Amino acid sequence: MRYRVFRALALGVVAVAVSSCSQAPAPVQITTHADDYGQPLGTQPVHEGGDLVMGLSNDPDRLDPTTSSSLYMRYVMSTICEKLYDNDSSGKLVPQLATDLPKFSEDGLTVTIPVRSGIRFADGTPFNAAAVETSLQRHLSMEGSQRTGEMGPITGIDSDGQNVVLHYSTPFAPITAALADRAGMIMSPTALKDEGKDFGDHPVCVGPFKFQQRTVGSSIVVERDPLYYDAQNVHFDTITYRIMPDATARAAALRSGEIQVADTMSPQDADALEADPKMHLLVSGSFGFQGFYINIGNADGAGKPVKPLETPLAKDDRVRLALSLSIDRQALVDKAFKGWYESACTPIAPRTTYATTADTACPLYDPERSRKLLADAGVQTPYPITMQVMNVADQLEYAQQLQTMVAAGGFDLRIVPTEYSGLLAAQKSGNYEALLLGWSGRLDPDGNIARFLSTGSSGNYSGFSDPAMDEVLAWAAHTTSPARREALYEQAVRLIGRENPYIYTYRLRNLTVHSNRVTGIEVYADGTVRLGKAAFVSDRNS
Template identity: 40%
Template sequence: MHLPRRLVVTLATLPLALAAACSGGGGTAKPSVSAATADNRAVKNGGTLTMALSADPDALDPSTSVTLLGREVFTSICEKLYDIDANAQIVPQLASALPDVSGDGKTVTVKLRSGVKFNDGTAFDAAAVKKSLDRHRTWKKSARTADLAAVKKVDVVDPGTVRLTLSRPYSPLAAQLADRAGMIMSPKALDAEGDDFGAHPVCVGPFKFASRTSGNQIVVDRSPDYYDAAKVKLDRVVYKIIVDPNVRAANLKSGDVQAAEELANTTVAGVQADPNLRVVSGGGLGYYGVQINVGNAHGSTEKPGPINTPLGKSPELRQAFELSLDRAAINKTVYNGLNQPDCSPLPLNSSFRDKGLTCSNRDVAQAKQLVAKSGFKPPIPVKLQVPNDATNERLGQVIQQMTKEAGFNVSVQPIDFATGLEQGAAGKFDAMQVGWSGRIDPDGDLTGQITTGGQNNYAGMSDHGIDDPIQQAAATQDAAQRTRLYSQAIQRQAQVRGMIYLYHQLYYLGMRKDVAGIRYYADGLPRLGTAGFAAR
């Protein structure tokens, strides 16, 4: 995500995809992954593509959206100032160039693409950009305020230029503008819809919002006003909500849907084996693990306080808990070997990753010694909240079995996703399984998750050894210095252990073999603007 002068951005180089077609498949075979541009077949004009989504997104309002599924739909209807490419590098989208940054890092100038219209036919210009950015950063209901907290003021320089004045140098800004904080909404629609914009969103995109039936489907139609309309081939995309992963795979095999995102690890091999289907892989930015409440006594954004649980009180117990886990065995047992075991929040191929990082191996004997040293008598009670789906409940059971050998008595407590988020934010938990879809700059994976007062710091960690390096890294443009600072913060977090990282999640997208042109990158968001059905 970041910046000097004409903003040369140094980012993670990650497992990409649109992958080449995968043949056969059985057991734990992974889809073969090549370049994102591997599928260069000609695409014919017209048709409707139905894509199965694994859940119903929240409101389609870029200012309030907090779900990965919402981001998937936004790729079709709400473009951003910046995007990422097949190499996970930031590139202009609605902007015409990477930002110009002043010598002190506090003034950022963004030049805009010309000749662009919103999907209601109104003009895209600097005034529209200012209106959206101001809404993102100041609206009381916005979930983007932290993303743009460094932005003090947005000015219109001329119709094709905006200037952002920052309160402090902030190197991750371009990456924030390559996500929802950089999505620009139609001023006409904002004025008409107000707080209800998400029910009838209007942005710039290859498709325009047509309709939504809650819990069932979202329909988008080809936009006649799109600036690159010649590249758009599909007439319509129907996002069909199919929560059950087995039903999602079955609908793909039957032809009721032509593409299905986030195939369950248990269904990938069966989809691969179908001669009419193929599987491609994306993602790798995000992570999954267990957060332990070490200080969230009054809410994740409030002042930390003491936690009266064994794990919350004892660093030795938290270390023992981690040492009792076998990440590779978890990946094989729960996920058919289709994820990437790791102990860091940064992707495996991130250019900001500490090259000397090693993860602990399972060591039950040492874990038992630490339990004895803690002063707590085993079995140590642990209430582990998990999302109430089959895969996460299975993960909870495996953790329960592994930690039992070291002297823990884990009680697995399934809970629905929304309630789990509420209880996590409120600190009403002992330990909980959490996932994060990942961002292309390390700041997006760290500041809100492990620093004091971070919105997603459910563990309630508050430590200068974590906070200070992350803050310093965001204020510098030097990639090597940022790498050193992030390494310091991650090492300190590994000692505090409010979060035990388990793996990076790869996403598997299934599709009919005659579907071509989908771009599927490290962020795991299928881009359908160039998709369609292969010309015969």
């Protein structure tokens, strides 16, 4: 499957707020910013060795590809745990631990994946098709797995010396894209046997680096792996991921030289960092989205049978639609993020495969209609909603702006600052009413929709269940016709806009900064900061 390049540019010199019968806020002056995904090292001379320190904006959950749901885990694992496939800077899927793209049988029910031979995991265990089969079986069947739904309706997995073969009950078009993410991370079968469910405490995979140690809440250290098949192109001795949730502190640490790279920089700091001659700002669009979950039926934990909650917000789609109509997305994102991000209203990223006008359009900002919907629903206004929000400055600022905006539509938004780990726990357990948290995005739309909205999915954090949605998403995953998939995703977006289990509000751009002492760092639209082949600049270039 071919994917178009995703290059998310800001919307222009002047952002015009979406409006309807209500007067929209005055437009905010913004400036366009070109994408810069970074460049591979190529043939430039670099310094061998050294210890890189990255300021990581949040502490990852457990470093287990099967159970993780954290973007920040992907940052760390990108250096120690390669996947069957990856995506490149153009948004194209490419082999990594596989040797070629999958081969689909004529009926689409058998998928054959050729894998590398003659390489080893960091613990010396041979990498082969049997090891891949072991990891994929774990992703598919382990209790608590977050990967099961991503892999589709698999009926069996087997392997021979050089191939892994997936058997399906119905065709599953998104499998290649799924294997370019955590479902495609292959773990040492020896370590899996020794560690079991504790694998994430001592992960062992194939990668340019290997896990050394972790101090929860403080740092994660990885060291160069001499067994890596491309070790001659790995340059750092170690990489330390230092947990630094405060964006201002990360910016200050960059300027002082305490750290050499930092992710998720604040739009409030981005202009100054971009102008700093000692820094290099990487800017990439995102396949993902930001917004907030509404807990509709997640009473016993994500993936468990739904139990509809009895609050008006949970049981009445008019209340959720009213909340959506209370948000002037473009005006809000421009004010809160100084034009570095863009508004979003659906899980389909613009300028990507399957994006159409119909499946990326925003609802009109209409607080008057919002108040009428609340009246029709018979709820007292202002209607109170408690929203958990990541306890970092940018997110709290955005939530406060959102709080002010939705008040005009008849809502009393109550903000609860929460640590990132607490948000992850709340969304999985269902211990929340509304929760502001996004998704870094995947190449295939299935990875941005089915995971969150299919009945019974381990990532269905809203507890949403709709047979019509299940049928549409199943057909979209089973057909290989681009035109048919495009039409089906338009249907899915219409269903989402009717039910609003998740309210999409903006799409960030990945803002990563590194010192000019470092080169070879890349960040693509999947959001992962790639450090594995980076290096310190040679003294001859200083």
